Amino acid sequence: MxxxxxxxxxxxxxxxxxxxxxxxxxxxxxxxxxxxxxxxxxxxxxxxxxxxxxxxxxxxxxxxxxxxxxxxxxxxxxxxxxxxxxxxxxxxxxxxxxxxxxxxxxxxxxxxxxxxxxxxxxxxxxxxxxxxxxxxxxxxxxxxxxxxxxxxxxxxxxxxxxxxxxxxDPASHDKHIAYVSHLSHISSFMLGKTVIEKEKNERDIFDMAGSGFASTVRLAKSSPEMWAPIFKHNKANVIETLNEYIANLIQFKELMEEDNFVEIYKEMEDTNHIKAILKGIS
The missing domain is CATH 3.40.50.720 (NAD(P)-binding Rossmann-like Domain)
Known part of the structure; x- marks a missing residue:
């Protein structure tokens, strides 16, 4: 063969x-x-x-x-x-x-x-x-x-x-993959960007970043040559996912501003269900 x-x-x-x-x-x-x-x-x-x-x-x-x-x-x-x-x-x-x-x-x-x-x-x-x-x-x-x-x-x-x-079907694939793959890459890239812009001392980033930060920005090490065209091809679906993600971030920020930590706890508790969904995925 x-x-x-x-x-x-x-x-x-x-x-x-x-x-x-x-x-x-x-x-x-x-x-x-x-x-x-x-x-x-x-x-x-x-x-x-x-x-x-x-x-x-x-x-x-x-x-x-x-x-x-x-x-x-x-x-x-x-x-x-x-x-x-x-x-x-x-x-x-x-x-x-x-x-x-x-x-x-x-x-x-x-x-x-x-x-x-x-x-x-x-x-x-x-x-x-x-x-x-x-x-x-x-x-x-x-x-x-x-x-x-x-x-x-x-x-x-x-x-x-x-x-x-x-x-x-191709349209359904592109819509679903925008949520479970493309959005996570964008989040990782932008978290990495935020930290790099704020923490100018690379040694501070290395010394203070725990495993949670490292795992969250892991995808920011992915190839831009591969990922920029993906975002371009799936632009409409990616923008839709970003709008929903940004809305959730804004809501979380507003709850913080309102000192509504009871609701923040509930939001996190509800989202903990993701553990059962993703069980066994490494």
Whole structure:
């Protein structure tokens, strides 16, 4: 099985590691705009060969793990180059614009719109880790538009990597993911910004910040190259979530100003229910 991974970073590199482990016959071809990334991926054993888009005609599987703004432009070109039996899937955090970009493409049947809910705050080939996807949810959109034989090929990969599958339409995916993923990244970036602007002494930040602060701003270490395009693609949904979040922050501030700590306690107590919902998620 010839697997082409376009974008050898955390996500693409982790797919490469796990597919090599799960499929003995797999040969991993790496495609990346950074020659340094490709060299690093070779040295780490993530990929077997360097490649380019012109060789996609020999691919059995193509995984695009690049920023969504690049994917939406490149996806039609990828479909132009592949053979009829090749499966192409992406891992982008937005789905509606990607699905629209190939809706009329002659090889739309070769594309599977996927979003594995997995990752860390780190980036680059050196961030790739084994078993990143084990036990994680993979959201599949518009599965009915992918050829059944190629659906099966994708599901075999996802199953062997230990993923749970959930199906969703692209618009619903983008709306829900704005709340549970995109908003948390914005909150983390802006908390980090607030602290950096206020605490000019970096040593004070390091010495005084506890584990709560560290875990809350962890996502602020994420790649802007990846996240700025996500916010752009999902702008309407992200703005809606921000309006609701800001309204809650303003309400909390007003309760503080009114010395209404009974209501503040109740707000926090009610929100503690999130512990039961998220039990078991690391």
């Amino acid at each position: 010839k697997v082409f991974v376009i974008g050898i970073g955390l996500i693409g590199g982790s797919f490469a590691i796990d597919i090599k482990a799960a499929f003995n016959e797999a040969v991993i071809y790496g495609v990346d705009k950074s020659e340094e990334h490709l060299d690093k991926a070779i040295s780490l054993g993530l990929i077997d060969k360097k490649s380019n888009l012109e060789e996609l005609d020999i691919a059995d599987v193509v995984i695009t793990a690049i920023p969504v703004d690049v994917t939406v432009k490149l996806l039609p070109e990828i479909l132009d180059k592949i053979n009829d039996e090749c499966l192409v899937f992406d891992v982008g955090s937005t789905k509606e614009k990607l699905c629209q970009s190939v809706s009329e493409h002659p090889k739309r049947r070769n594309y599977l719109a996927a979003h594995p809910i997995a990752g860390t705050e780190f980036s680059g080939p050196q961030a790739a880790i084994a078993n990143l996807y084990r036990g994680k949810t993979n959201i599949i959109c518009e599965v009915e538009k992918t050829a059944f034989k190629l659906q099966e090929k994708g599901m075999e990969i996802f199953t062997r990597l230990g993923m749970r599958i959930r199906y969703m």
